[in-house]
Amino acid sequence: MPSDTNIYKPIKAKVERVIDESPLIKSFVLVPEHDxxxxxxxxxxxxxxxxGEAPFTPSSSPLDKKKIExxxxxxxxxxxxxxxxKPGEVVGVRGPFGRGYPVDKFYGKEVxxxxxxxGFAPIRSLLYNLIAEKEKFEKVILCYGSKTPEDCIYKPFVNELRKVERFEVYRSVDKADGSWNEREGVVTVLLDDINMNISNSVAIVCGPPVMMKYGTLKLLEMGYPETxxxxxMEKNMSCGLGKCGHCMMGKxxxxxxGPVFTFDEIKDQPDIWL
Ligand SMILES: Cc1cc2nc3c(=O)[nH]c(=O)nc-3n(C[C@H](O)[C@H](O)[C@H](O)COP(=O)(O)OP(=O)(O)OC[C@H]3O[C@@H](n4cnc5c(N)ncnc54)[C@H](O)[C@@H]3O)c2cc1C
Ligand code: FES
Structure with missing residues (x-):
């Protein structure tokens, strides 16, 4: 539901903290003027x-109403x-918009x-949600890839996630250096290393278009149903409200x-990987 009666009017949010995640990525902890x-x-x-404004998926826990990261x-x-x-500055926030992850459909399954x-941003928010309800899932396996070790984001969060019961974490980088003791290669190589029961599993993919494409193709090849x-999905957006048409992907x-769709829903639409 929009946070204000006027859906075009942003609420104010103060920047509380800025976190350098990688050379190109920063996280911003925002304190909105109300829950x-x-x-x-x-x-x-x-x-x-x-x-101007731009769309972002919060990377924080949906259970925290006081802060948005x-x-x-x-x-x-x-x-x-x-x-x-910088901390103390004020930004505007409109939303939330769209259709997120149907977490209840994942109950009883491997995720x-x-x-x-x-693409780790929406996934971290999802992981916070899954951790809060962890007894409802068989297990949760995160496979995360980035270009180099210094491009890996959320390092403290990843360390904590490795300690959570039922959660497994695998990481790869396209180009390793001496500091790296995990996998080297594109992120899909991680799917070769993990054990999952595909008939009782759902897969979630989020990242740059080329990774979404090859990740999906590999999951299909492994036997995951399209559903x-x-x-x-990320498309250029403006209104966020189904009015301007900037974000159209076929029908x-x-x-x-969206932005969350099953592959089955969008597979016949044009330009899904652009
Ligand atoms: C639903 C949704 C959630 C998103 N979540 C995040 C997030 O959590 N973190 C994050 O860093 N980014 C996210 N993005 C992408 C982010 O919105 C764009 O990077 C941003 O709008 C670019 O704005 P700009 O003015 O800096 O770039 P511009 O100056 O407008 O453009 C720079 C370049 O980026 C391209 N571009 C612009 N908008 C997009 C877009 N939406 N998708 C792909 N390419 C684009 C342009 O074509 C151009 O080549 C999300 C996008 C969507 C649609
Ligand atoms: S951004 Fe989707 S219709 Fe305007």
């Missing part, structure tokens, strides 16, 4: 006065302004998560019908 609720996988529009990769005009934010680069592969408004 803010979202479901994991839904997104917000974050605005900077005088510069967003993890932002520097990509262009607005994200560059966001990267320059395999394939993430790449900044059990969940993709978090779908990604902002309203």
């Amino acid at each position: 803010f609720s979202f479901k994991t996988g839904e997104f917000i529009e974050l605005s900077i006065n005088g510069y 967003v993890t932002v990769m520097k990509a262009g005009y607005v994200t560059e302004k966001i990267h320059a934010l 395999v998560i394939l993430g790449g680069g900044c 059990d592969i969940y993709l978090s 779908y408004y990604v902002c309203k019908d």
